[in-house]
Each structure stands twice: as C-alpha cells, then as structure tokens.
Amino acid sequence: xxxxxxxxxxxxxxxxxxxxxxxxxxxxxxxxxxxxxxxxxxxxxxxxxxxxxxxxxxxxxxxxxxxxxxxxxxxxxxxxxxxxxxxxxxxxxxxxxxxxxxxxxxxxxxxxxxxxxxxxxxxxxxxxxxxxxxxxxxxxxxxxxxxxxxxxxxxxxxxxxxxxxxxxxxxxxxxxxxxxxxxxxxxxxxxxxxxxxxxxxxxxxxxxxxxxxxxxxxxxxxxxxxxxxxxxxxxxxxxxxxxxxxxxxxxxxxxxxxxxxxxxxxxxxxxxxxxxxxxxxxxxxxxxxxxxxxxxxxxxxxxxxxxxxxxxxxxxxxxxxxxxxxxxxxxxxxxxxxxxxxxxxxxxxxxxxxxxxxxxxxxxxxxxxxxxxxxxxxxxxxxxx
Numbered sequence: 019x020x021x022x023x024x025x026x027x028x029x030x031x032x033x034x035x036x037x038x039x040x041x042x043x044x045x046x047x048x049x050x051x052x053x054x055x056x057x058x059x060x061x062x063x064x065x066x067x068x069x070x071x072x073x074x075x076x077x078x079x080x081x082x083x084x085x086x087x088x089x090x091x092x093x094x095x096x097x098x099x100x101x102x103x104x105x106x107x108x109x110x111x112x113x114x115x116x117x118x119x120x121x122x123x124x125x126x127x128x129x130x131x132x133x134x135x136x137x138x139x140x141x142x143x144x145x146x147x148x149x150x151x152x153x154x155x156x157x158x159x160x161x162x163x164x165x166x167x168x169x170x171x172x173x174x175x176x177x178x179x180x181x182x183x184x185x186x187x188x189x190x191x192x193x194x195x196x197x198x199x200x201x202x203x204x205x206x207x208x209x210x211x212x213x214x215x216x217x218x219x220x221x222x223x224x225x226x227x228x229x230x231x232x233x234x235x236x237x238x239x240x241x242x243x244x245x246x247x248x249x250x251x252x253x254x255x256x257x258x259x260x261x262x263x264x265x266x267x268x269x270x271x272x273x274x275x276x277x278x279x280x281x282x283x284x285x286x287x288x289x290x291x292x293x294x295x296x297x298x299x300x301x302x303x304x305x306x307x308x309x310x311x312x313x314x315x316x317x318x319x320x321x322x323x324x325x326x327x328x329x330x331x332x333x334x335x336x337x338x339x340x341x342x343x344x345x346x347x348x349x350x351x352x353x354x355x356x357x358x359x360x361x362x363x364x365x366x367x368x369x370x371x372x373x374x375x376x377x378x379x380x381x382x383x384x385x386x387x388x389x390x391x392x393x394x395x396x397x398x399x400x401x402x403x
Contacts, residue, residue, distance in 0.1 A: 021063035024221025028056030031227060044097040051090040055224050058083040062217045065138070074131035077138055081123050082116030084156055084207070088163030089113055091200050095167050095193055099174040115159060122148050160204035167197055180317055181302040183295070183332035184364050199223050282323045284309055285316070295335040298364040302328045333372040336361040340373070340381075345388045354381050 029052070035041070036049035061080040064070030070077065089112035126137065126145065142149045171193060203223065206216050285305075288294055294305065305328075306313040320331050340361045343349050349357060355366055358381070363369040373381050 020218055020221045021059050021066065024217075024224045025056050025060040025063065027221075028052045028059065028224040028227075031224070032056065042097070043101065044094055047090060047094040047097055051087070051094060052224070052227065054083060054086050054090065055220060058087075059217055059220050059224065062213065066214075071135050071138075074134050077134045078123065078126055081152075082119045085116045085119055085159055086113065087200065088159050088204070089115075091196060092163045092167050092170070094196070095170045098193065099170055115155070119152065119155070122151060157208050160208055164197075164201050164204055167200075171197060179327040179329045181313075181328060183300045183329060183362070184298055184368060195226070199226065278319050278323065281309065281311060281315070282319050285319065289335055293339065295332045295339070296360070296362040298359075298362050300332060300362070332362070334376055336363060337373055337376045341377075341384070341388075344385060354385060 032049045032052035035045050035052065038045065041049075058080060061070070061076075061083070064076075093109065093112055123145070126134065129137065137143060137145060174193075200223075203216065203219050206219060288308065294300065294308065297304070302313050302317060306316040309316065317328060320326065320328055324331050326334070340357055343357050343361065344354070352360075355369070358366070358369040363372070370381060373379070373384070377384060379387070
C-alpha cells in the first residue's frame with residue numbers, strides 16, 4: 019500500500035507543479051523529478067507484486083532511474099538559488115550518466131522476453147560484472163551530488179547573509195528538507211540496505227514533498243519569494259583571495275582606505291539620521307543605491323570596518339534601537355513585539371533570535387532588567403530628594 023500511495027502522490031504533485039501558472043525552470047525540474055520518483059517507486063512495486071513479468075517489454079526501464087535523483091536534486095537547487103548561473107546545456111552533462119548505464123546494460127536489451135525474466139528472477143545472473151560496476155558508479159554519483167548540493171546551499175546561505183536584512187521569506191527550509199531527505203536515502207543505498215526500506219523511504223519522501231511543499235511559499239503556486247526565485251543575481255560575497263584583488267582594484271578606482279572611511283561615515287550618518295535600518299525589507303542593493311555606491315563596495319566596507327555581514331550589521335542597529343525605545347516611558351504602553359516591528363523586524367522568531375545572539379538575553383529578560391534599573395534610579399532620585 020505504501021508504494022501505491024507514494025506513486026500516486028508523486029504523480030499528483032508532478033501534475034500540480036507542471037501545470038501551475040508562472041512555472042519557473044526550477045518548477046519544471048521539480049515536476050520532472052516527481053515523475054521520476056513516481057515511475058521508480060511504481061517499477062519496484064511491479065517487482066514486489068510480480069505483475070511486471072506480465073509486461074516484459076518494461077523490464078530494464080528502471081536501470082537508469084537511480085542515477086537521475088542526484089542530478090535533479092542538484093539542478094533544482096541550482097535553478098532555485100542561482101538562476102543566473104543555470105544553463106540548459108547543463109542538463110545534458112548532468113543527465114548523461116543514465117544513458118551510459120543503459121549502454122552498460124546493452125546486452126540485456128537483445129535478450130528475449132523469457133531470458134529477461136530469468137535474469138530478473140535470478141538477481142541479475144549473467145550480469146554480475148555490470149551490477150558491480152553499477153554499484154560503484156551509483157555510490158560515486160550519490161556522494162558527488164549530495165556534496166555538490168550542500169556546497170550550493172552553503173554559498174546561498176552566505177549570499178543571503180551578505181545581501182538581506184531579513185530572512186523569514188527567503189529561508190532554506192524547503193531545500194534543506196530535500197537535501198537531508200535525499201541524503202538519508204542515498205545513505206541507505208550506499209549502505210546496501212534492504213530494497214524495501216529504500217523504496218518505502220522514497221514513498222515517504224514523495225508524501226513529505228507534498229506536505230512540506232504546501233507549507234513552503236510558492237512551490238505549488240506562482241508566489242516564490244523574490245529573493246529565491248527571481249532572475250536577479252545575488253551579490254556574491256568575495257573569497258579571501260578575491261578580497262585582496264578587490265582591494266587593489268579599490269585603490270585604482272579611487273576607493274582607497276581614505277575613501278572607504280569617508281563612505282563609512284556617510285553610511286553611519288544615514289543610519290543615525292534617517293534610521294534606514296527600520297525598513298523591514300532592506301537589502302544591500304537598496305542601501306547601496308541610497309548611498310550611490312556599488313553593492314560590492316558597500317559589502318566590503320561593512321565587512322572590513324564593521325567586521326560583520328550586512329545581515330548582522332542591520333539587525334544589530336535594530337536591536338540597539340529597540341533597547342533605546344523600550345526604556346522610554348512613553349513606550350511602556352506598547353508590547354515588545356510592536357516595538358520590534360517598529361525597529362524593522364518582521365517576525366517574532368527573527369527578533370528573538372537576533373536579540374538573543376546580540377545581548378545573550380531574551381527580550382523579556384532584558385525588559386525585566388530595564389524595569390529594575392529604572393525603578394532603582396527612581397528610588398535613588400526620590401531618596402536623594
């Protein structure tokens with residue numbers, strides 16, 4: 019039953035994704051991937067129920083399927099996080115291995131129907147060498163694509179920290195779920211676990227995609243967060259070597275140490291006078307535009323002089339503003355969350371997380387201490403009077 023549910027769910031999700039309005043390249047890849055998952059699970063169900071032997075023409079269809087999941091996970095992540103880097107010709111390179119697998123099994127395709135059935139019923143008898151080679155290639159493929167996808171996620175996370183002041187609408191929960199789920203399935207495959215466990219996991223994976231996908235904004239609609247799904251490139255943070263090269267370019271372009279300090283003063287003045295950090299959707303590009311400076315230069319100034327990412331820089335200012343506003347008598351009628359929103363945060367969870375990271379206290383603990391300090395000051399003032 020679990021294989022039937024997994025098959026139906028995978029095909030149903032593929033139908034929803036591939037027919038939705040405003041479908042992106044990432045959507046197309048995910049839809050194709052769900053179809054592959056459905057076919058793969060159903061093919062295994064055919065062997066378990068043995069009705070596949072009534073249709074020997076379909077024997078061997080499942081040979082290349084295990085080699086499609088890794089590339090599709092990687093291509094989906096690439097199309098979603100770095101659409102400007104995605105090129106259609108990459109499909110050919112990453113999906114070439116399954117065709118190699120078909121070639122390795124070439125003698126199998128010339129067997130009669132009865133001979134194919136005998137090969138399958140005797141666990142690949144006569145094709146032991148091919149099976150051993152396939153196991154090696156599958157292990158390498160799984161490890162390669164899991165590591166490559168993890169590298170993409172790390173780069174994307176770093177880009178977000180350097181460009182956005184709020185992450186609530188651009189989190190990586192969906193991609194992380196896909197990554198960890200596929201990582202677990204690959205671990206079972208590489209560990210030579212029982213096929214029933216592997217395909218039961220694949221069925222649960224398909225159902226989970228439906229559940230988590232519905233919770234994630236935009237997977238089954240055309241409402242992707244712009245930061246993830248737009249074709250606007252992220253400002254990629256520079257590596258250590260690139261930073262040294264950029265510093266040389268700064269000197270040539272006029273952005274020397276003196277210029278950097280001057281721009282930093284302008285940045286500080288803007289934050290102090292206009293409190294730009296209160297804009298909840300503020301990005302590095304927005305701020306750079308207000309200062310009339312290239313985003314990479316602004317990122318470099320914040321990194322070198324402030325010593326933090328853009329994300330931490332803006333949220334540290336928001337925390338400082340909250341602390342200032344929270345102790346003012348006229349603000350005592352407002353809730354903690356209302357003040358947090360006023361300072362630029364757009365969710366309770368992000369505010370609590372940033373506040374704890376900056377002050378080592380929860381907002382309620384800080385407010386309690388602030389009230390005690392205020393009361394002590396009032397007591398001392400009245401006592402002195």
